[in-house]
Amino acid sequence: MKITHVEVWTVPVPAPSPPFKWRAGLPGSGVAGERGILRIGTDTGATGVAYASRPGSASMLRDLVDRVWRDELLGQDPLQREHLYHRIWELDRLEEFALPYLGTVDLALWDLAAREAGLPLWQFLGGARTRIPAYASTTTFDTTEEFLAVADRALELGYPAIKLHAWGDARRDAALCQALRDHVGPDVPLMYDGSAGFDLPDAISLGHALSDANYLWYEEPMREFSVSAYAALGRAVRVPLLSAETSDGSYMNSADFVSAGAATFGLRLSSELRGGISGAMRTAHLADAFRLRAEPHGMGEAERHLCMAVSNATYYESLVTHTEFVRTDGIDAEGYLLAPVGPGVSLPRGLDYPHALADYVNPDPVALALAAA
Incomplete structure (x- = not known):
């Protein structure tokens, strides 16, 4: 199995309603905006995704993929997570990746592997x-x-x-x-x-x-x-x-x-x-x-x-x-x-995803339990 594509998708995220506050000196709950989703695909059809929850993540992920990560990942075995984890740390030595993005590739690779196994990540x-x-x-x-x-x-x-x-x-x-x-x-x-x-x-x-x-x-x-x-x-x-x-x-x-x-x-x-x-x-x-x-x-x-x-x-x-x-x-x-149900990690529920990402959203386990009762 080899990685053949590394891409970024976006999803609109509404502002929290009602808005909320943090302590004095910190901004509040923020405004609506797009978030980024990293998707890694392979020559066998196996894929994995990682949702980046921070504001501005769509543009940040695009830059990292286009400038650094795609060239590093293409042709690699996605199941060699440990090797690729250390490669990201090596790249960090010069890039100084923002803290929320150090694990984005790793999360997508774990999602891919768990989906291939047909198991929830846990x-x-x-x-x-x-x-x-x-x-x-x-x-x-x-x-x-x-x-x-x-x-x-x-x-x-x-x-x-x-x-x-x-x-x-x-x-x-x-x-x-x-x-x-x-x-x-x-x-x-x-x-x-x-x-x-x-x-x-x-x-x-x-x-x-x-x-x-x-x-x-x-x-x-x-x-x-x-x-x-x-x-x-x-x-x-x-x-x-x-x-x-x-x-x-x-x-x-x-x-x-x-x-x-x-x-x-x-x-x-x-x-x-x-x-x-x-x-x-x-x-x-x-x-x-x-x-x-x-x-x-x-x-x-x-x-x-x-x-x-x-x-x-x-x-x-x-x-x-x-x-x-x-x-x-x-x-x-x-x-x-x-415990979560469905394979892999799941993208967050309740957002307006592109059709190509809909299958990465797993159901609410409480709703399933109530429906079965």
């Missing part, structure tokens, strides 16, 4: 479970009262845990975290994500408040450039740290966080930010070797598969963008994400 990777609890991961609301109302709705919908993205003010966020703990009681797992809004002194101060409120993990209070700063934070606070979501270097950099004592809960996984499926699985196995957790980040289709394939994952992240939200597709009434 089963092709080995499989650890068929469902996992989902947590409601808030965007940023204006008032404490709105956050508490969102928490109530999340629990009513079956979500067993809640994560806050708050305002980016250490004292105000600390008060919110305690108010949420008081509101939901001692038994609901709570987490906090700082979206890299703080320096070390404020991160330590907020970390003490999270410890006092018994939060499960503390995520990205600072930019993840300084492992030393995170190591100092890990020594100063009792709340466990979930680290290395956006740091360059994939599993290699993640290893530095672990060895420095800067990932005391575990490591973030992402096909998009950890160098594809190959990088994410390396990260998960690294964390497991140190008896740490490996938590998939965000709501991508690949992350659903990682949740089912990685034995040391705890939750699936389900983003909550407004107060009248409903459960994300794939999540049942008990708050569990069900």
Whole structure:
């Protein structure tokens, strides 16, 4: 089997409705635009795709394919993923690929191989479970009262845990975290994500408040450039740290966080930010070797598969963008994400794809289960 074509397709993605906000200093939910889809095809007819979710990805992928990736991939065996994974890293030495694109080729190759095997990716990777609890991961609301109302709705919908993205003010966020703990009681797992809004002194101060409120993990209070700063934070606070979501270097950099004592809960996984499926699985196995957790980040289709394939994952992240939200597709009434069905990875559901890409969209497992009941 040889790669014979490498191409980019586009799909229009509407703006979130209603729009939502992040912490102070960050842009909000953004506007409508096109996203890119990488498709790799072979002389046997086997194909694989990878969806690039970032704004501007269509033009970025076209440039990378036309200028770098197509010449590298044509004629190669698509099943030699390890060889091609290292080739992308070699090209990165001069190109310095933007972090979300380091794993795009790898994801498409894993999709191709799983489709050829007739298996969902999570089963092709080995499989650890068929469902996992989902947590409601808030965007940023204006008032404490709105956050508490969102928490109530999340629990009513079956979500067993809640994560806050708050305002980016250490004292105000600390008060919110305690108010949420008081509101939901001692038994609901709570987490906090700082979206890299703080320096070390404020991160330590907020970390003490999270410890006092018994939060499960503390995520990205600072930019993840300084492992030393995170190591100092890990020594100063009792709340466990979930680290290395956006740091360059994939599993290699993640290893530095672990060895420095800067990932005391575990490591973030992402096909998009950890160098594809190959990088994410390396990260998960690294964390497991140190008896740490490996938590998939965000709501991508690949992350659903990682949740089912990685034995040391705890939750699936389900983003909550407004107060009248409903459960994300794939999540049942008990708050569990069900294992994806259909071969490969799947493109995200609900978008207006060109006809040639329609067969790459797999059904919602919850809808299938309800139809069969």
